[in-house]
Amino acid sequence: MAPFALIGPEDRAALPPDVVDAYPLTATQLGMIIELRARPDVNTYQDTTSYLIRDDEPVDGAALQRATQLVVDRHEVLRTGFELNRYSVPLQLVHRTARITVGVSDHGVLGPDGWRPALEEYAARERRSPMDITGAPLIRVHAHRAQDARDWWITITECHPILEGWSFHTMLMEILTGYREIRAGRTPAEPEPVPFRYADYVAAEAAARDSQEDRDFWRGVVEGRTDTALPPAWQGDRTLARERYQHMLDFRDLEDDLRRLATETGTSMKAVLLAAHMKVMSTVVATEAFYTGLVCDARPEIVGADEVLGMYLNTLPFAMPTGARTWGDLVRSVHDGLTALWPHRVFPMQVIQQEFGPGGRLLDVFFNYLDFRQVDKSLLDWDATYNDNDNEFALHVFTISGILKLNTTSHRLSREAAGRLTALYRTVLERMSLGPDGDARAACLPAAEREGLRLLDRTAEPAGRPITVGEAFARAAAEHPDRAAVRRGAEELTYRRLDAQADAVARALRERGIGPGSLVAVAPDHGPDRVAAVLGIWRAGAALTPADVPGAAGLPAVEPPTGLPDDAACVLPGPAGTPVSHDELARTLEQLHDELAARGAASAGGRPGCAPGRRPPRPD
Template structure:
């Protein structure tokens, strides 16, 4: 059985002037010895196997590796270091775990090093049981001196010794975990060995104090209701500004009602998405609100996407209507599948309809929109977002973002990118204005346009956009840009946050982060950045009201503070699932073991770890990447490439470009007897995929190199770029 070498958590590494000091702590277990001995006997094992099983269980709580190897000091007088391969997650009970560890101990083989030989890597662990144990009287020169953690047993006491890796507080935490595991083994031999035993205060923190957002209580009405109430309060206030045209709240409300009546007459109904293929113009927000007023959800269709992708999304979503304009009609394909509603050609008929309110109920459980994200199977997947989750998120952004000023927000992202959702709706539920920036938009013009429209209440963008603004704006422009800028949708370096804060100056535009996959309804956590923080990435922030955010292992057990795991999010914002994909929905949307009956969690695929209440981002558990804020599955691009007959093999990876932003590279092996025309491949990819999914580099290679473990050697491939 192949196994990765166990390593203590990097976040636990102790630094400071006393970093090299050897620390020890004792864990008495004499009161449990008889029960542990009986447990070992029932498992057909030596008594030391129970102590080794406890050791293996604690190590398994500290690593993401399901199967790992660690060192054992042989109990035969030879002082040979042997390798123990462990898989504690495979045991269903403590009794079974003891039996498995006993069998593994019997089959250990000598390792390449001896305990008194060259110094071991400081993050490794050593287990010493029986006559070779570390005794409480052992000095700093004992066999555990060269290990980050050495564990031995003698006279009813476990001795934990750190050779410099662990600080005193973390060693005490470990001692509590060892004692907790031994107690569980002794009291309930047939108990669930999958449960991670954490100190009581820490378990409460990672499952409740840090992981659960505040309860905002039930609030009636969705985003549409909040908009209607606002329109009644401020009918003459500007609601939407686009180019030289402004719609006030009265006009926006009436226009959207007329569009809703027109859609109802054409067959719009709840749960059946209405496609919206419009640019950022005067018709966009009346149409989105009008679809909701008809009771239907909308499906955003970005007019810049390739026609085949748009047609696939509309067909997969079951659209019978697509609201668009005549210039986009050719993108939509067969009108018998999805009947076009042409706002320009049908404007007279729409304008002749009454604007009096409609009596169409829109409840929190109904679909608000279906939005497509990249899928690993080679086809995009549609996320079904309900009105209740959207209302919870928009209410939060209204309080935290829009309340930062009175100038509203600019919207300059694709309607198919949910990052821009708060810029569309938070202003409209607070009496403020949405500025729709030109479409298409040259990124080089973004800074000038934002400075001209400032001051805003908030501006939400990707870290890439923020990086662009940090070089394009003058200090006085950054200072007065907005009450708050939010960088979301991609990894957010702390250095970028520092640069922006310095540029905006004291009392200037504050900067915040927001985190959340599409499946949690735009955002699940966020925070204003108040200090420079450590190097690396900005933490993901605290859960927003009525949501949860856990770091769990593959058994949905919480991991300790400072230990990496997978981020799971839950609460009010969890989407229904993926449209027409029940198997994928069941795989990613799981029952919440820590929530109310019926609650669900979304498995994000993001790695993270708690650090004293701050949730740090550690990248992905799979191959998904972010390109300019868009979530991309390289597998989807690979699938498109491998459909081509001249391509034998394809690998798509992400790599940092000159600015540090992620870029895509595709490496292609030609099929037998074929030549690769890379320029033609690029052009045809651009016809099938969005521009951000077309690799920046497409390279022909003779073969795909592999690592010693048989995996694709992406570093070797990228070395030639």
């Protein structure tokens, strides 16, 4: 893609003179920046990660500065800033040069907790210090050294819209290998140029937006399914401050067996771990008609494209396969799903959300399989990594090097619930590690959950006949007869009085031959619901129906008073639905009691009719 080929002549004419290219933002980049600006107190998507560098010499700040500047000079995206409002569309501007200053901190003698407090404090300061997204580079690099430690830490803060994980770790390796070369007195070798630029990916996404084939594919994934929704009961205390935290599960003891499962099914480790995630989510949502978010690498399949830094992520809906009987079936079905979506992975999630989503966010939970094979683990201690990142999702599940991590917030998932969810992942992975022939339909509850159900089953009373609403009301009236059942202003209608009114209605109906087998009409479209009347009808053994359904004309009915208050307290059930205030409800109960007791609810001869001087409500 030639420079400036993706913008119009007016926008190009307005560019600063040091800009060597400009092109629109991708949907993912724009979405991240919107989230970043929506929460300036959090600085979502401004992420800080620290790595412990194993070294036999103290950190050389000057060599690290030179190495980092070489990497910035090498990659266009590290010389890129964002302009959202100055041009016809939001643009990213690639500058000819960008200067970075690498910081170095001396931490003296470390305390009993080692490096952790210093790294946490630094990450907190970084989160409180938002980057100017119009400038470049949108990264910060800092080294930490201590008096009593030869090893040192490198911390990189990034504006996530410019780099995804693969690009970030490629950049990290280029900085560290270049640093070693410069410190040794050598000049780092420049990589061979590749026939690909990040602008080519921007153009590919624009073409995908116009693809009807892509559009039809994603419509088929979303329609008829729901997103993965975490149970509301799992939320933490929202009156407390929001806290983002991480739960980790080490499954390296199962990794060989899980890789064997991938081999035996002719799939991949990614398919195995995604299948485990889908099984866990199906247990949480109790349905198979759902999708979860899947982070996809949409980088083009071009030789050398993996060396070009940028933001190539697209988080897409992945549907739960149905009909899988064994773990092998499930893993193969997931692999088939991954294969099917691959040609359509560039189509933006944001467009799917706008065109086919249920309204609001399309995804709240997503899974990410990570494998940064370019990382030279002889240069750093991979297990000692410390990171501080934030996003808008309720739950971010990712796997890397035999570790499964759950990133969430205390508002969306309590620590106790996160622990239960982590245990569920462990149980599913253990079952899958036994081989492809295991039953994928069976419940995979952790031991603690099974024990809880066993104790509940042991202590529970034998299930009997469910009590009716009428029986439940009678029990409540007997237990607390003087408690308010209905309030009318300062006055109260107690359970005792409501119970008496229901008895009067039942007696009046029985005296007129209305009982089991009879059907009594109740008009829901005029005035409040007849609480006492309904209870009385049930006590008489009769059934009831709304008066405005076919066949209700001529059935026993009582016309309600006219006029409804504006400040209705609720809406009664029924085809029409009627707003009701507490005052109206209490007044009508009293009227019904007097009217039914004095006049009856059926005409002479036992034929269903209406109260004298009244006519049944006409069906509307």
